[in-house]
Every structure is written in C-alpha cells, then in structure tokens.
Amino acid sequence: MSEPLLEVVSLKKSFSAEKPSLFFGGRERLVRAIDGIDFTLERGEVLALVGESGCGKSTLALTLMGLEKPTAGSIRFDGQEVTQLKPAALKDYRRHIQMVFQDPYEALNPTQSIEEIVAEPLLVHGLARNKHERRMLVLRALEDSGLKPAEIYLDRYPHQLSGGQRQRVVIAGALVLEPRLLLADEPVSMLDVSIRAEIINLLAELRQSRQISVVFITHDLGTVGYFADRIAVMYLGRIVEIGSTQEVLTGAQHPYTRALLSVIPVPNPRLRRQRIVLQGETPNPIDIPSGCRFHPRCPVAVEACRVTDPPFIEVTPRHRAACLLAKVK
Amino acid sequence: MPLSSPLETIPIKRTPFQNFWRIFTQNRMGLVGLVALIAIILVAVFASALAPYDPYSSAGINSSDIYQPPSPEHPFGTDDAGKDELSLFVYGARVSLVVGFFASFISLAIGGSIGISAGFFGGRTETVLMRFNDIMLVIPDLALMVVIIALTKPSLWNIILVIGLLGWTFTSRIVRSQTLAVKSKKYVLRARAIGAGNRHIIYNHILPLVLPLLLVNAVLVISAAILNESALSFLGLGDPTLISWGQMLNYAFARGAMSAGAWWALVVPGFGIVWVVLALTLLGQGLEQVFNPRTESHHLVETKREERPVPAVLPGPASSAPQPLLTVTNLSIEYTLSGGSRALAVDHVSFTLQKGEMLGLVGESGCGKTTLMLGLLRLLPAAGKVVSGEVDFDGHDLIALSEEELRDVRWKGIAIIFQGAMNALNPVRTVGDQLVEAIRQHDPGKPTAALEARVSELLDLVGISAERKGDYPHQYSGGMRQRAMIAMALACDPQIVIADEPTTALDVMIQAQILELLSSLREKLGLSIILVTHDLGVVAEMCDSVLVMYGGVMAEYAPVDRVYNAPQHPYTRELLKAFPDLADPGKKLSSIPGYPPRLDDLPAGCRFAPRCSVALERCSRDLPGITDLGEEHIVRCHLVEPQ
Numbered sequence: 001m002s003e004p005l006l007e008v009v010s011l012k013k014s015f016s017a018e019k020p021s022l023f024f025g026g027r028e029r030l031v032r033a034i035d036g037i038d039f040t041l042e043r044g045e046v047l048a049l050v051g052e053s054g055c056g057k058s059t060l061a062l063t064l065m066g067l068e069k070p071t072a073g074s075i076r077f078d079g080q081e082v083t084q085l086k087p088a089a090l091k092d093y094r095r096h097i098q099m100v101f102q103d104p105y106e107a108l109n110p111t112q113s114i115e116e117i118v119a120e121p122l123l124v125h126g127l128a129r130n131k132h133e134r135r136m137l138v139l140r141a142l143e144d145s146g147l148k149p150a151e152i153y154l155d156r157y158p159h160q161l162s163g164g165q166r167q168r169v170v171i172a173g174a175l176v177l178e179p180r181l182l183l184a185d186e187p188v189s190m191l192d193v194s195i196r197a198e199i200i201n202l203l204a205e206l207r208q209s210r211q212i213s214v215v216f217i218t219h220d221l222g223t224v225g226y227f228a229d230r231i232a233v234m235y236l237g238r239i240v241e242i243g244s245t246q247e248v249l250t251g252a253q254h255p256y257t258r259a260l261l262s263v264i265p266v267p268n269p270r271l272r273r274q275r276i277v278l279q280g281e282t283p284n285p286i287d288i289p290s291g292c293r294f295h296p297r298c299p300v301a302v303e304a305c306r307v308t309d310p311p312f313i314e315v316t317p318r319h320r321a322a323c324l325l326a327k328v329k
Numbered sequence: 330m331p332l333s334s335p336l337e338t339i340p341i342k343r344t345p346f347q348n349f350w351r352i353f354t355q356n357r358m359g360l361v362g363l364v365a366l367i368a369i370i371l372v373a374v375f376a377s378a379l380a381p382y383d384p385y386s387s388a389g390i391n392s393s394d395i396y397q398p399p400s401p402e403h404p405f406g407t408d409d410a411g412k413d414e415l416s417l418f419v420y421g422a423r424v425s426l427v428v429g430f431f432a433s434f435i436s437l438a439i440g441g442s443i444g445i446s447a448g449f450f451g452g453r454t455e456t457v458l459m460r461f462n463d464i465m466l467v468i469p470d471l472a473l474m475v476v477i478i479a480l481t482k483p484s485l486w487n488i489i490l491v492i493g494l495l496g497w498t499f500t501s502r503i504v505r506s507q508t509l510a511v512k513s514k515k516y517v518l519r520a521r522a523i524g525a526g527n528r529h530i531i532y533n534h535i536l537p538l539v540l541p542l543l544l545v546n547a548v549l550v551i552s553a554a555i556l557n558e559s560a561l562s563f564l565g566l567g568d569p570t571l572i573s574w575g576q577m578l579n580y581a582f583a584r585g586a587m588s589a590g591a592w593w594a595l596v597v598p599g600f601g602i603v604w605v606v607l608a609l610t611l612l613g614q615g616l617e618q619v620f621n622p623r624t625e626s627h628h629l630v631e632t633k634r635e636e637r638p639v640p641a642v643l644p645g646p647a648s649s650a651p652q653p654l655l656t657v658t659n660l661s662i663e664y665t666l667s668g669g670s671r672a673l674a675v676d677h678v679s680f681t682l683q684k685g686e687m688l689g690l691v692g693e694s695g696c697g698k699t700t701l702m703l704g705l706l707r708l709l710p711a712a713g714k715v716v717s718g719e720v721d722f723d724g725h726d727l728i729a730l731s732e733e734e735l736r737d738v739r740w741k742g743i744a745i746i747f748q749g750a751m752n753a754l755n756p757v758r759t760v761g762d763q764l765v766e767a768i769r770q771h772d773p774g775k776p777t778a779a780l781e782a783r784v785s786e787l788l789d790l791v792g793i794s795a796e797r798k799g800d801y802p803h804q805y806s807g808g809m810r811q812r813a814m815i816a817m818a819l820a821c822d823p824q825i826v827i828a829d830e831p832t833t834a835l836d837v838m839i840q841a842q843i844l845e846l847l848s849s850l851r852e853k854l855g856l857s858i859i860l861v862t863h864d865l866g867v868v869a870e871m872c873d874s875v876l877v878m879y880g881g882v883m884a885e886y887a888p889v890d891r892v893y894n895a896p897q898h899p900y901t902r903e904l905l906k907a908f909p910d911l912a913d914p915g916k917k918l919s920s921i922p923g924y925p926p927r928l929d930d931l932p933a934g935c936r937f938a939p940r941c942s943v944a945l946e947r948c949s950r951d952l953p954g955i956t957d958l959g960e961e962h963i964v965r966c967h968l969v970e971p972q
Contacts (some may be wrong), residue, residue: 023543028789041479045810052838053835053836065522067518067521067522074606080743087700090524091526092524094522094523094524094597095524096354098522098523099522101517101518101519103515106514106515106516107515107518107519108519109516109533109534109537109538110517111538112533112537118360120520120523120525120533121524123521124520124523124524124526124529125523152680162924163476164924173519173523177523181634183437187452192693192694192863192902192925193693193863193865193904193907193908194693194903194907194920194921194923195921196907196909196920197907197909197918197919198920199655201918201920202517206851215814215848219836220762220837221837221911222866222910222911224911225911225918226918249911258476259838260838261839261911263837263838263840263841264837264866264911265864265865265866265867265869265870266869266870266910266911267865267866267868267893267905267908268909268910269869269890269893269894270868270890270893270894270895271867271869271918272870273890274844277838277841277842277845278838279842281806281838281839282836284756
C-alpha cells in the first residue's frame with residue numbers, strides 16, 4: 001500500500017485561558033482543545049470526524065489547514081512535515097487542502113460577485129495566465145459544483161442565491177485550486193433537508209470523479225453512513241473510537257459512540273427504540289476528568305475507569321476504541 | 330424574523346451601483362442633501378462668473394459703500410470695506426470647501442489606516458495605536474489648533490494640515506470596531522484558508538466593508554473641518570489674504586458690524602456654513618440608509634385593515650375523535666408585500682389537537698410553519714393578517730376574541746417557545762427573576778413566598794437544580810437555557826405548548842435531552858404540544874400526528890404511522906427519501922430538484938408542481954382541493970382526488 005495522504009501523530013493544541021498575572025502571580029490555565037490525536041487518511045478516502053461542540057473538531061480542522069500552530073505532534077501531508085513550514089511553503093501547502101464551511105451565508109463576502117469569489121484563490125496563487133484562462137477555470141469549477149449553466153452565476157452576488165447555491169459556490173471556490181484534500185466543516189447542518197442530500201451527493205461525486213480525499217466534520221452521525229469510508233468519534237479533544245463506517249455503525253465499542261448512535265432520530269415511527277440519553281454536558285476542556293475522560297458521564301463505567309486513561313484497543317485491524325471495556329473480536 | 334427567509338433569496342439582477350442608487354433615492358432627505366451640496370460646489374467652481382464684483386480688488390470702492398444694506402447693486406449688502414457681500418460669499422465658498430474637503434481627506438486617510446491596522450492586527454499594535462488615539466481624543470482640538478497655528482504661519486495649507494491632522498480620532502475608533510466585526514467573518518477565514526496574505530485580505534475583504542462606513546463618516550468630518558476653519562478664522566488665525574466664510578465673520582465681528590446694525594455681514598457667511606453642514610448631514614442620512622441595511626425599510630408593509638371577500642370554505646377534516654382542545658379550520662394568512670401585492674402565506678390550513686397529543690408541524694424554511702403558529706395567537710407582524718378561518722380553543726374562537734380576552738389565552742392557555750428563544754433571555758437579570766416576572770404577568774397578586782416556591786417547582790420540572798435560580802443566563806449552558814425557556818412557557822400552567830424548532834442549533838445529546846424532557850412533561854402534565862421542526866426523525870420518534878406544509882399549503886395531515894409508512898403526497902415522499910436513515914444506510918439519498926416557492930412568486934396551481942416528478946398537466950393550473958382519505962388522513966394533491 002502506498003503512503004497515506006495525511007498522517008497525524010500525537011497532535012496537540014492548547015490555548016491559554018488565563019495567563020499568570022504579572023503582579024499577582026497565579027497559574028496559567030490551559031484549554032486543551034486537542035489532546036493527542038492520531039489518524040491517517042488514504043488517498044481518495046472519506047473520513048468522518050464526529051463529535052459534539054467542544055470536542056475539538058473545529059480546532060483540529062484549523063490546525064490541519066495550518067491556520068493554527070499545533071502545540072505538539074506532527075502532521076505529514078504527502079510525506080512532508082507541514083507543522084514547521086515557512087510562510088511561502090505554507091501558502092503552497094494550502095493549495096492542496098481546502099475548506100468548506102458550515103455557514104454558507106457567512107463564508108461569502110457580500111460585496112464580491114460569484115466570479116470574484118471563485119477567482120480569488122487563482123489570483124492569490126497566481127494560477128491563471130490571463131483573464132480568459134481564469135474565467136474558464138471559474139466556469140469549470142462552478143459547473144463541477146453543480147451550478148449549471150455556470151455563465152448566469154458569474155455576475156450574481158451571494159444575497160441573490162439560495163442557501164444550497166451558496167454552499168455550491170463555497171465548494172467551487174475550493175475546487176478551483178484542484179485540492180487533494182477537502183475539509184468539510186458541518187457543510188450541511190445549516191441547510192434544509194431537501195438540499196442537504198444534494199450537497200452530500202455532490203461531495204460524494206467529487207470524490208469519485210476527482211479522487212479528492214475528504215475529512216467530513218459533523219455532529220450528525222445520521223448523514224455519515226451515506227458517504228464516509230471511516231468514522232472517527234471525538235470526545236474532549238481525543239478520538240475515542242475509529243473504524244470503518246460499517247464496523248462503527250453496527251459494532252460500536254465505546255459507550256459514547258453507542259449513546260450517540262442511539263439518539264439519532266430514525267424516521268420510522270415503528271422503530272422507536274431505547275435511547276441512551278447521557279445526562280449533563282461535555283465538560284470544560286480546562287478541567288479534563290482523571291482516568292478515562294468520559295467516565296463521569298459513562299453509563300457503564302467501572303472503578304478502574306476513574307484512574308486509568310484507556311489505551312486504544314484493537315477491536316479488529318481497522319477498528320480501534322479507547323475503552324477499558326472494549327471487546328476484541 | 331420568520332418573514333425574512335422566503336424573501337431573502339429574491340434574485341434581482343442589479344449592479345451594486347444600481348442597487349445603491351435605488352435605495353439612496355428612496356430617501357428624500359439624502360437626495361435633497363446631495364442636490365444642495367452640488368449646488369454650493371457649482372457656486373464655488375464658477376465663482377468668478379457668478380460674483381458681480383471682484384472681492385480681491387478694492388478698485389472703485391468709495392467710503393460711502395461701507396456697510397450698505399441690501400440694494401439692487403448689492404443684493405446682500407456690503408461689508409466694512411465696502412465690498413459686495415454676495416461676491417465675498419461666492420468666493421468664500423471656494424476656500425471653505427477646499428479646506429473642508431482636503432482637511433477631511435487627510436483625517437479620513439489617517440483615521441482609516443489607524444483604525445484598520447488596530448482592528449486587523451490586534452495585540453500590541455492595537456494597544457499602542459488605541460492609547461495614542463485616546464490621548465489625541467482628550468486633547469481639546471480647537472485649543473491645540475490655535476496653539477499650532479499661532480506658532481506657525483497661518484496660511485491656507487497650514488490650516489488644512491492642522492485641521493486634517495487633528496480630526497481623525499473619531500473616525501479611527503469607528504473604523505476599528507467595523508474592522509473587528511468584519512475580521513471575525515467566515516469569509517476572512519476562508520481567504521486565509523485559500524492562502525491569502527494580510528495585504529490581500531485587507532484590500533479585498535476588509536476595505537470594501539469599511540469604505541461605506543468611512544463615506545458616511547466623511548460627511549461628519551467635512552462639516553467639522555469647515556466649522557473648524559471658520560472658528561480659526563473667527564479667532565483671527567485664518568489666512569488674512571484669503572476670503573472664507575470664517576474670515577467674513579471674523580471681520581464683521583472685529584470691525585463693528587453689530588454696532589453698525591449691519592446684520593447682513595453676519596447672516597450671509599453664517600448662511601453658507603449652515604447650508605453646507607445641513608447638506609452634508611442630510612447626505613449622510615441618505616448614505617446611512619444605503620450602507621446600514623438595518624435601517625432600510627422592511628420588504629413587507631402593513632396590511633390595511635379592510636375587509637376582503639373570504640375565500641370559499643373548503644371541507645375540513647371530519648374527525649370522529651372526542652371534542653379536541655384546539656380546532657383550526659381553514660385558516661388563511663395573508664402578507665402584504667412591498668409594492669402592495671399580497672400573498673397567501675398560509676392557505677386554508679385545518680388541524681385538530683387533542684389533550685395530551687403531540688403534533689409535528691413539518692416543512693422547509695419559508696413554508697409558513699412559523700407564520701401559522703403566530704397566526705393562531707394573532708401575534709403576526711404588521712404585514713400579516715388572518716383573512717379567514719377559525720381557531721377554536723376551549724370553546725372560544727381566538728380569531729374573534731378581543732385583544733384583551735386574547736391576552737388571557739396567550740401564555741395561560743397556549744404558550745409558545747420561539748425559535749432561538751434561549752438566546753433571548755435577559756443577560757443582566759437572574760433566571761429566577763425572569764421566571765417570577767413571567768408568573769406575575771398573569772397572576773399579579775401571588776404572594777412572594779408562593780412565587781419562590783413556584784419558581785423552584787418549575788425549575789425542578791425541567792431538570793434544573795433550584796439552587797441555580799440565582800444564576801445569570803451566561804452561567805447556564807445552551808441546553809440549560811433552553812430548559813429555562815421551557816420552564817418559562819410552563820409558568821402559567823398552559824394546556825398547549827408550541828415549540829418552534831426547540832432543538833435546532835443544539836448538540837445531538839442535548840437535543841435528545843430536550844426531547845426527552847418534552848415527552849416527560851407531556852405525560853406528567855397532560856400537555857398538548859405542537860412541535861415545529863424540519864427534522865423528520867424527531868417527528869417520527871415523538872409525535873402522534875404530522876402536518877406537512879409546503880409553500881403555505883397543508884400537503885398532508887395524518888397520524889404519524891400513516892405519514893411515514895403510507896405517504897400519499899409526492900412532497901412527503903420526496904422529503905422522506907431525502908432524509909438520512911441510519912436504520913437503512915444502503916438507501917440512496919435523493920434530493921428534490923429546484924427550490925421552494927417564494928412568497929412573492931407563488932405558482933398558479935399546486936405549489937409543489939414545479940418540483941414534482943409525477944405532476945399532471947392540471948397540477949400547474951389548479952390548486953388541488955382537500956381530499957379526506959379516511960382514518961384521519963388528509964391530502965391536498967390532484968393525484969389522490971377521486972375521479
């Protein structure tokens with residue numbers, strides 16, 4: 001097997017919530033937003049990163065983009081370490097990895113026309129020789145994003161488009177650079193149900209036709225089954241379970257994954273099931289619980305969970321869970 | 330705003346300038362200001378042609394010409410040197426305007442750069458720049474100008490420079506806060522993600538959004554500069570070789586115009602200053618209207634309270650169930666759009682709600698869900714109006730009740746949790762206080778001890794520890810704030826609670842907690858609940874019956890099992906196919922081509938026809954009637970109509 005496209009090893013990122021005062025002293029308090037993350041992403045693979053707010057998934061996305069500098073650990077893209085890149089090399093790296101944002105209403109500058117928005121990455125990277133070539137590339141990106149006929153969109157402004165069309169413009173703005181990795185941060189959570197399917201299908205198509213790898217960040221386990229090859233479930237800055245979509249959806253080992261799966265509403269009133277509704281909310285990443293970080297909310301925690309930080313247990317060669325109770329198959 | 334969503338996406342093809350001009354001309358005052366400003370600029374430009382005399386030359390002036398009142402030769406009179414006031418006024422406009430425009434250009438350039446740098450770079454740069462700004466702000470401008478001018482030669486360019494260099498402090502503060510706001514936008518992050526550098530981001534994303542503000546602000550800075558020049562000249566610090574309105578005032582005062590009774594010598598230059606300042610202020614208001622969309626008049630206008638012919642009544646659902654708590658029959662709600670046209674945002678909707686029943690109201694954004702709920706309680710915005718139908722609650726027709734009687738039904742009979750309400754808690758009052766207020770609204774006589782007990786009881790009911798009633802909303806998490814809003818809705822023991830998207834924007838686990846809470850409240854209190862949502866999964870898990878709306882029309886209304894397992898309306902079927910189902914992940918997600926109809930452009934026939942894959946020819950011609958399929962299953966589609 002060839003080298004993975006992306007390899008993340010022991011990645012950590014913490015922010016300072018409170019600095020010690022110059023006069024009164026005190027301890028620095030750290031928000032450990034990402035607290036040791038390892039995963040790899042193959043070429044053309046779709047990995048879903050699932051977790052609730054505060055689990056660190058957005059910080060992870062920004063760190064992968066090189067927009068936040070990691071506190072520790074390494075990110076290797078195509079075999080090259082990217083955490084230590086100089087600004088010029090970092091700019092080049094960003095050509096290959098592009099982002100799709102959650103809120104298509106906010107991600108587009110209201111004063112720019114659609115052509116200006118989609119052409120902007122080309123200008124920044126000096127990728128088109130002339131105006132004509134630039135326009136051709138913009139038209140192709142718009143078309144590939146499902147905005148057809150592309151010509152009629154060029155002179156429009158974001159406020160003249162619907163939510164689904166705007167999200168397609170955001171995707172076109174990413175595609176125009178021909179990236180090898182797309183980071184999609186909750187790309188459908190702000191859209192109506194009938195339009196969500198369109199965007200998910202579009203991403204699935206692009207991955208097929210262009211061999212783009214996708215990291216699909218979401219809090220909705222319901223949509224990932226349609227699209228992802230693997231699922232990584234995050235809780236409080238760590239991946240607690242990772243495996244193939246099939247294995248995670250049907251044989252989840254971590255109690256947090258099982259709870260998440262149980263509360264997804266199933267659109268069939270005959271299938272009303274027992275739901276595992278966890279009480280309380282995700283704790284603050286400043287005070288991470290001892291032992292297993294999930295134990296205070298875990299419905300099946302045992303005494304050992306309070307002291308031992310569980311290592312990954314290999315359930316199958318492609319499925320790992322960080323739980324003391326996980327069973328090897 | 331529930332109204333904005335269907336109207337936001339109106340695609341109008343206009344260039345930014347056409348857009349600008351359209352909104353700008355809507356405001357008369359802005360237009361008047363612009364005309365007034367252009368007039369005075371023309372006067373200054375063509376001064377030599379307009380002025381009857383040359384004010385810089387004293388040729389042909391006699392001592393008898395001093396302080397002459399207005400006359401045919403001198404329509405504005407003459408000054409202390411016998412010069413024609415009209416000519417002085419016309420030439421004075423040149424200097425005053427030149428000072429105003431050049432000085433303000435300097436101020437805006439400095440203020441804009443400092444504001445953008447401070448806002449964009451933040452950190453130490455911001456601290457240093459803003460402290461410098463604060464110092465400049467506390468120094469009295471005029472006093473400093475006087476000192477500087479007194480120390481240097483009072484020439485025109487010195488005056489411009491001094492006024493310009495001292496007049497930027499307010500601009501920089503406004504620009505900085507605007508920059509901060511723009512900087513946090515996602516499209517700036519997107520530009521960074523593309524790989525763009527600071528310069529690119531400032532030029533392409535910050536500047537275009539700061540410029541409008543700078544333009545509005547420029548108007549104030551220009552007026553200030555003109556006033557400052559007048560003040561300096563008046564104090565005798567102007568350039569003595571030039572005529573400006575300030576110099577005219579200065580000479581008039583210094584050379585006894587008052588004692589000579591020559592009022593015109595003061596009024597004429599004063600008029601010029603007032604003219605320009607007023608023109609600029611009006612222009613500023615017009616620009617404000619264009620660049621600050623929040624002040625733009627709303628798309629919708631108030632409905633005139635006139636009676637309209639009530640549309641023909643369609644047969645309602647025939648129900649065999651016991652007398653329901655709420656019966657809505659043929660409710661239609663109309664909006665008046667800008668331009669005066671009207672649109673039926675809700676068209677003949679009928680449903681019933683039994684005691685203890687949970688009804689799911691489903692549809693995409695803009696389908697009229699929220700409008701329908703607001704219409705039930707007559708809480709519609711001014712542009713909306715119930716045009717027909719009945720809402721029978723507990724034996725009263727809510728549409729016919731007086732406003733006074735209706736107030737009693739709201740909250741006590743039917744409480745509503747608005748979408749995003751959890752962000753509407755007052756941040757400076759404790760949650761307990763806000764609950765007390767809600768109870769007092771409808772029960773003013775309740776003794777304090779009983780109030781306290783009730784607050785604790787309500788919090789307990791929604792799963793919040795009573796100890797936390799003294800906390801402020803920001804000390805609560807999102808989930809707890811939503812619980813507090815539910816407690817608020819329960820404050821007056823209502824029989825029906827309407828929950829509009831109660832779990833949108835919450836995390837999955839918190840969503841599950843809130844839904845569990847609503848279920849348990851229904852059981853404990855025998856509450857009837859209308860759950861407004863776009864999440865078909867939630868409806869399937871929670872509700873007894875479902876009302877599917879599309880484009881203001883009820884597409885399908887039936888018990889939950891029928892809707893999911895035997896859907897009859899093509900829209901319901903498409904919606905179910907588009908919804909991800911974890912229990913059946915092999916199924917391909919299908920999407921519905923096209924977009925929901927806009928309120929101002931409703932299709933003639935069935936509102937779903939343009940997107941419907943099985944539409945017949947007549948579907949795009951006639952709006953289908955209501956078909957009762959029996960077993961409480963109502964569908965509005967030509968395909969299920971008996972032949």
